[in-house]
Amino acid sequence: MRFLFALSLLSLLALPAQAQDRPPLDPGVRPVTNTFAITNARVIPEPGRVLERATVVVRNGLIEAVGENVAAPFDADVIEGDSLTVYAGFIDGLGHAGIAEQESDDNERPRDPGNPPREAAGLTPDRDARTLLNPEDGSVEALRKLGFTVAHAVPHDGMLAGQGTIILLAGEAPEAMVLRGASSLFAQFDGASGAYPATPMGIMAVLRQQVRDAERMQTGEALYADNPAGLDRPTYDPTLSALAPTLRGKQPVFFAVDGVLEGHRALTIADELGLNLVLGGVRESSMLTDKLQASGVPVFVSLDLPERPEADSTAADSLGGDTLPTNRRTRSYADIEDEVIALNARRSEAIDLYERNALTLHEADVPFGFATLDAKTGDIRANLRRIVEAGLSEDDALAALTTTPAALLGLDRSLGTVEAGKMANLVVTDGSYFDEETSIRFVFVDGQRFEVDADEGFDAEAEVVVTGTWDYRVISDQQPMTGTMTITDDGGSLSGTINAQGVGTLTLDDLELSGNRLSFSVTSDAFGTIAFSGLVTADTYDAEMTGANIPPLTLSATRRPE
Numbered sequence: 001m002r003f004l005f006a007l008s009l010l011s012l013l014a015l016p017a018q019a020q021d022r023p024p025l026d027p028g029v030r031p032v033t034n035t036f037a038i039t040n041a042r043v044i045p046e047p048g049r050v051l052e053r054a055t056v057v058v059r060n061g062l063i064e065a066v067g068e069n070v071a072a073p074f075d076a077d078v079i080e081g082d083s084l085t086v087y088a089g090f091i092d093g094l095g096h097a098g099i100a101e102q103e104s105d106d107n108e109r110p111r112d113p114g115n116p117p118r119e120a121a122g123l124t125p126d127r128d129a130r131t132l133l134n135p136e137d138g139s140v141e142a143l144r145k146l147g148f149t150v151a152h153a154v155p156h157d158g159m160l161a162g163q164g165t166i167i168l169l170a171g172e173a174p175e176a177m178v179l180r181g182a183s184s185l186f187a188q189f190d191g192a193s194g195a196y197p198a199t200p201m202g203i204m205a206v207l208r209q210q211v212r213d214a215e216r217m218q219t220g221e222a223l224y225a226d227n228p229a230g231l232d233r234p235t236y237d238p239t240l241s242a243l244a245p246t247l248r249g250k251q252p253v254f255f256a257v258d259g260v261l262e263g264h265r266a267l268t269i270a271d272e273l274g275l276n277l278v279l280g281g282v283r284e285s286s287m288l289t290d291k292l293q294a295s296g297v298p299v300f301v302s303l304d305l306p307e308r309p310e311a312d313s314t315a316a317d318s319l320g321g322d323t324l325p326t327n328r329r330t331r332s333y334a335d336i337e338d339e340v341i342a343l344n345a346r347r348s349e350a351i352d353l354y355e356r357n358a359l360t361l362h363e364a365d366v367p368f369g370f371a372t373l374d375a376k377t378g379d380i381r382a383n384l385r386r387i388v389e390a391g392l393s394e395d396d397a398l399a400a401l402t403t404t405p406a407a408l409l410g411l412d413r414s415l416g417t418v419e420a421g422k423m424a425n426l427v428v429t430d431g432s433y434f435d436e437e438t439s440i441r442f443v444f445v446d447g448q449r450f451e452v453d454a455d456e457g458f459d460a461e462a463e464v465v466v467t468g469t470w471d472y473r474v475i476s477d478q479q480p481m482t483g484t485m486t487i488t489d490d491g492g493s494l495s496g497t498i499n500a501q502g503v504g505t506l507t508l509d510d511l512e513l514s515g516n517r518l519s520f521s522v523t524s525d526a527f528g529t530i531a532f533s534g535l536v537t538a539d540t541y542d543a544e545m546t547g548a549n550i551p552p553l554t555l556s557a558t559r560r561p562e
Contacts, residue, residue, distance in 0.1 A: 034447055035059045037072035038428060041081025046088070046417045047399040056086055058424040061447030065420050077449075079428070084441060087398065087433060088418050089149030089425030091405040093300035094254055094280040095372035097151035098140045098167060098177065099132045100528050109194045116195035118239055119158075123210065126242035127162030129153050130181050133174035138531045138546040142377040144169040145452050147401075147427035149445045150179065151372070152409060154186035154254065159203045160210070161186045163242070164254060166409060168425075170445035183409070184278075185246050188256040189265070200262065204269050211273045214243040249276055254300075256281040256373060263288045267295055278408065281373045284353050289364040298408050300371035301358050301400070305383045306351055355390035362396050369405035370397075378512060378519060378533075385434055394434050423447075457535050462516035464536045466494070472557035474545070485557060487511070498522060518543070 036058040043051040043066060055070040056063065064073075072078050110116035118124065132155060143151065154164040164184035171177035187207070191198040197206045217240045245251035253275045255266040263282060270277035277295075281302040285292070292299065361368040372380065388397050406416025414423045424447040431438035440452045467489045474481040483500030487508070496508040508520040518541060519533040532555060534543030545553040 034061075034449070035073055035076045036079060036444075036447075036449060037076035038079045038081045038084065038086055038426075039072055041428070042085045043418055044085065044087050044398070045419055046403055047395040055081075056418060056426070058426070058444060058447050061424055063418065063420055063422050063424050063426075066418055079442070081428070083430055085429050085431060085433070086418060087147070087427040087429070088402045088416055089427055089443070089445065090147045090401040091369070091409065091411070091415065092143060092148050092151035093369040093371040093405040093408065094152050094154065094164075094256070095143075095375075096139065096156055097143055097148075097153045097169065097372070098134055098137045098174075099129060099153050099155060100134060100137055101156045102132070113195040116192060120195050121192050121197065121206070122158030122190055123160050123206070123239050124155070124158050124162050125160040125185055125210075126238040127155050127158075128182065129155055129163055129165040130174060130178055133165075133167065133177060135171050135173060135177060136547075138529070139377065140169050141546070142531075143372065144443055144445065144450060145440065146377060146380055147429075147433065147440055147443060148372070149425035149427070149443060150411070150415060152183065152254075152405075154184065157190060159187060159190050159192075159197065159206065160239075161188060161190070166411065168446050170448055170450070180411075182245065182251065184252050184254045185243070186254050186256070187266075189258070189262050200265060204265060207269060208273065210239065210243065211247070211275075213237075214240040214247055217241070218244060218247065246275065252276040252278050254278045254280050258283070260284055260287045264291065267291050267297060270297070271295065280371055283357060285357050285360045285364075285366070286353060289360060289366060292361075292366045293364055298367040298369075299361060300369050300373070300405070300408075301361065302371050302373045302375055303380050303383050304373070304375035305354055305379070305386060306347075308348060308351055352390070355386050358387050358397070358400065359391040362392060367404060367408060368400060369408055370400045376510060376512070378514065381433075382436075385436060388434050394432065397434065458517055459515050464513070464516045464538070466513055466518055466536055466541075468562065469560045470541060470557040471560060472498075472541075472555050474553055474555050496520070 038056045038058075040053050040055065043054040043056060045051065045066060051066070051068055054066060054068045055072060057065040057070060057073060057076065059073070059076075110120045133153070149169055151167055151169055152164055153167050155162040162185075163182045164186050165178055166180040166183050167177040168179055169177075189200050189203055191200070191203060197203045217237060246253055253270065255270065255277060257263045257266050257279055258281060263279060266277065266279060267288075269275075277297050278300065279292075279297055280300045281304075282288070282299050283302055283304070285299070285301075358368060358370075370384075375383065384397060388394055403412070403416045406412040415425060416422075418426065424444050426442070426444040427433070427440060428442040428444075429438050429440050433440075443450045443452060467487050470485040470487070472483055472485055481500055483498065485496065485498040485508075487494060487496035494511045494513060496511055497505045498508060499505040506522045506524065509523060511520040512518070513536075516536050517533065518536050519531070521529050521531045523529045528547060530545055530547035530550060532543040532545055534541055534555070539559045541555075541557040541559075543555045543557075545555055
């Protein structure tokens with residue numbers, strides 16, 4: 001019965017994930033020697049440098065040779081690269097790759113909200129991302145299919161969420177994925193629920209206190225080591241001890257910020273406490289550049305961008321040429337249309353700042369890389385194109401995906417460029433990565449080749465209708481599941497639910513229609529998050545289901561006649 005539970009969504013909803021009968025994970029060992037040769041390809045060894053017809057040889061997980069006169073070894077698996085382009089594997093500077101969001105019960109209010117347990121307060125700097133990694137988490141494969149080969153992964157929740165780790169986006173077990181452990185301390189303005197600290201000012205106060213207490217503890221430990229007979233032995237505190245590498249300058253603090261004000265606060269507190277700071281998730285830098293330049297703090301820019309409102313060609317005429325009137329009041333029903341146009345114009349101007357964010361940092365000579373923090377994987381390539389269209393050159397965008405994050409994360413001796421002796425992390429495409437028509441053909445991670453399936457049947461320009469009620473069927477090795485799925489459209493915003501007999505109703509999260517591709521996810525405390533993605537025709541929907549606690553499954557649905 002437990003085996004059946006592990007294979008069906010219905011059973012996963014009925015049992016906690018830890019009750020499923022799953023075999024222990026193999027720690028993972030490098031496969032027998034793999035040798036590949038990508039011949040006669042267009043190779044981009046680093047941003048701004050191109051080899052038009054070169055060969056890249058990969059052996060034992062390393063790049064053995066790169067050049068225009070390099071011959072393919074006799075034992076190599078040859079990839080004809082006449083129409084292909086080879087890049088260094090991309091690096092995600094900050095995100096949650098391979099780490100599911102930890103379960104929490106916000107309804108449990110601490111007995112003493114003013115002095116809650118450290119977990120409730122979000123003080124878990126001793127939490128190690130390596131212990132949270134799941135190679136089967138859908139984000140690992142999703143990012144790899146986009147060309148990312150390495151990621152800086154951090155825990156999700158809390159003001160001091162825990163220790164980050166550098167991982168390879170491949171591996172059968174966490175041990176095989178970890179490239180560098182305890183690489184950072186991750187902090188954010190994430191207030192506690194119903195307890196102290198719940199506000200940004202409270203978070204800054206607690207952070208000051210934690211750092212000062214950790215400094216005193218270190219001093220006490222040093223004094224006790226010199227004179228144990230004359231002093232009381234210091235009490236071990238996991239929170240304060242976890243801050244020791246940060247205080248010694250051996251571990252940077254990656255501080256995720258949302259907005260200019262949080263950016264100023266993070267820069268201020270880091271300067272006050274002498275922390276080695278890296279800002280993450282920065283979306284608007286125009287009002288931070290002076291402080292960033294003065295402090296020398298690098299930035300990882302989130303690839304999350306807001307959607308643009310639909311363009312209205314009548315905006316200027318409707319507003320008499322003034323798209324941003326100073327009087328924002330709607331005095332009567334007759335003003336509503338003009339007010340909507342004006343608000344959309346303001347929103348478009350704000351989105352322009354987001355899209356030019358990377359360009360602003362580049363022009364200010366602030367070192368920056370890209371991060372997937374808060375970004376939907378399905379939007380990342382499109383958002384990169386928007387950033388390039390806003391003025392950042394393709395070479396500078398490529399640098400923010402390769403050489404710059406490699407340097408900022410201390411990985412540039414082994415990653416970031418296509419050159420002999422470096423780790424064989426590569427992205428192979430059939431054109432410029434930033435071209436909408438380009439497909440990713442192969443991704444190499446630590447010398448292991450992954451072929452990216454062509455998206456057959458996908459039509460970005462297709463117009464399909466997904467609203468209505470669908471009858472679905474999920475096929476597993478045991479028994480099929482059936483149920484219904486309902487999707488509604490509220491003024492251009494899709495929402496929906498899915499249910500099955502004996503399970504109940506779940507909300508469809510992140511519901512998105514792109515061309516004829518429909519994707520969404522469902523989440524439960526029992527099984528975590530399961531992602532659905534597939535193509536829609538007039539009356540059918542076939543989707544792949546992926547999640548950390550289930551094997552790959554397929555959902556097939558047909559639309560009910562109205």
